[in-house]
Amino acid sequence: MNLSKNVLTLFLFLCLCSAIVVKSNEALVNAGPSTLIVGSDNYKTIQEAINNASSGDTIFVRKGIYTENIVINKSITLIGEDRESTIIDGGATGNVISIKASNVTIKGFTIKKSDPSIGCGIFIERSGNIISNNSILNNYAGIQITFSSANQIYENIISANYVGIQLFYSSGNAIYRNVISSNTDGIDAYYSVGNIFYENTINNNNLGVYLSSSSNNVFYHNNFVDNKYYNAYTEQAANTWYYKGEGNYWDDYDGKDLDKDGIGNTPYVITGKNTDYYPLMGRYYTFAVHFKEDYRIAIVSNSTISNFTFKVAAESRSRIILFNASSTNGSAGFSRVVIPKALMENIHMVLVNEEEVNATLLNVSDVENAYLYIEYSGNCSIKVVYLELLDLYYQLLDEFHGLNATNNALVKEFNSLNETLHNLLKNYGELQNCLENLNSMLAALNKTLHNFLNDYGDFQKEFSDMSMSYQKEVQNFKSLTYIFAAVTAVFIMITIYLSKIAHEKQRRIIES
CATH class of the missing domain: 2.160.20.10 (Single-stranded right-handed beta-helix, Pectin lyase-like)
Structure with a gap:
């Protein structure tokens, strides 16, 4: 019984320690x-x-x-x-x-x-x-x-x-x-x-x-x-x-x-x-603009710039920069507007007091921004307009021109290939004629070879007969050669003998 109580007490103590550790870990995780x-x-x-x-x-x-x-x-x-x-x-x-x-x-x-x-x-x-x-x-x-x-x-x-x-x-x-x-x-x-x-x-x-x-x-x-x-x-x-x-x-x-x-x-x-x-x-102005992400538009102007606004017209998918420029005594004014190209890819229209004007897009080395130089006089409102639909139209038009140019190039290439095919067919006919001539020549050569092989058989037979005849003649020649040699030897021996007799007679005559 005491043993059971001790075990139970130990179990409860371990559970309490575990709870304390878990709670401590939760507090540590949640700290921030x-x-x-x-x-x-x-x-x-x-x-x-x-x-x-x-x-x-x-x-x-x-x-x-x-x-x-x-x-x-x-x-x-x-x-x-x-x-x-x-x-x-x-x-x-x-x-x-x-x-x-x-x-x-x-x-x-x-x-x-x-x-x-x-x-x-x-x-x-x-x-x-x-x-x-x-x-x-x-x-x-x-x-x-x-x-x-x-x-x-x-x-x-x-x-x-x-x-x-x-x-x-x-x-x-x-x-x-x-x-x-x-x-x-x-x-x-x-x-x-x-x-x-x-x-x-x-x-x-x-x-x-x-x-x-x-x-x-x-x-x-x-x-x-x-x-x-x-x-x-x-x-x-x-x-x-x-x-x-x-x-x-x-x-x-x-x-x-x-x-x-x-x-x-x-x-x-x-x-x-x-x-x-x-x-x-002119004074340097900078304005924060948010369109999908944060941008800054900078203006250098000899006018006082106020009421700067950036608008997005969802129905026409256009983006518009608006501001007022105030000059004293109606003097000539300018505003050089620096616009991130990621915000306005092109400048389609510039309005001064709601009338379209020709602004100058400066040629600068900055590839990330467009530099627009606008001239005016006195106090005026200025709008810079980017029309996304118009940009899309020009983009599609460029793509159409590109596809049309590609089509023309393909047609030209097709005509060239067609002409090449015609020439190949013409050459094929000529090659076929040449092949027929070659086949005729090959047949003639086969016939000539057949005749040659037949003639070669007759020649081989005649050559065999001639060879056998030759062998016989050689044998006869050898026999004659042997006979001739024997006769020549006898002749020489007789000549020597007669010469010796003659010489002996002469010696006797001299002695007598």
Whole structure:
């Protein structure tokens, strides 16, 4: 009985351990990034949510004013509900946000009121961070990047700061599509190399860009407008002010565009070793478009571009780009529109104020985009139209022409083969005649051979008779030869004998 109780107790203990292990494993499997919410009945402050977050978590901040000085020391995503009404106020002390970790994302906030003498709206001292879609204002430095790389700063409005964006000893950062306006300095960089600045609007600052001991930075497709003292000033270190044959727009550039491609024909000299060799003749605009995937359409124009829209008309299977272009005093205007060919394979129609015009499709080396140069005067609406059905019609027409050409080639080839067959049949008749002649000759040869074989039999018989006769004659000849030899021997012996007798007689006569 006691043994049974012990066994039962051991069994229950093992089941309990198994349950604990399974539960622990389930918790481990289900662990993952979480979303923490700030505002209402959730976390009261952003810092409290950060302190309770883990790396990889997202913190969503509801609308409201949060008077805080935030320190981010883990890799998280911080998202505001609405950029204009989700406000982080630094209370004029320290930095509003200090980033002390890599791979942090901040977007959707108004960030303002750091210490006015040394504080930053966002202070970054790590790499790989993303700052986007924020309004950053009333700080000493809107964004300061120190000893960091691979950060992305894009689509922010940075205004009313002493310095909009400031870099110290930083490299490999990308700063693009920001509006940097109404600051004392728009962008300052000290001892920073290899950063890229593009598609920013830098306007109404005292100084647009200031570079000190900073080299090999790249600037292109930026708009420098109404900066009070300098659009850009750099101490003698060399930087690049263009990319792939296109530079920046400078409101004080007075060059000409004789070939009408949206790029000035003479360089814009900044200072010393810094020259924009391909200055733009108008402001650079860029617009995001989604059609099956994401695209960007760029416009360089000396007009003010507004109300940009991309439409798809399903019933006509057409795609349309629409925008307004405003010029002052009815002056001549141009817009150079860069359209991805994957979005619009061809340009079938350009309308200015609903009237079709002849726009110029520029011959450029870019195989992925079409460059369309449109001229007009005064204020106007512009439409660029791609008709997929018309493209399909032309494609089918091209295929028809191709098939027709193939058919003509096949007919020509058939006629050639037919002629070849006729010649072959003609040659076959001639060959057949030759074969008949050969057969006749072969029959004659067979007859001649038959006769020859018969004659050869008679000849062989005669030859045999002659051979036998010859053998007999040879035998007779041999016999005669033997007889002749015997007679000759007798004759010689008689002659010798008679000679000897004669000689003996003569000797006797001499002796007597």
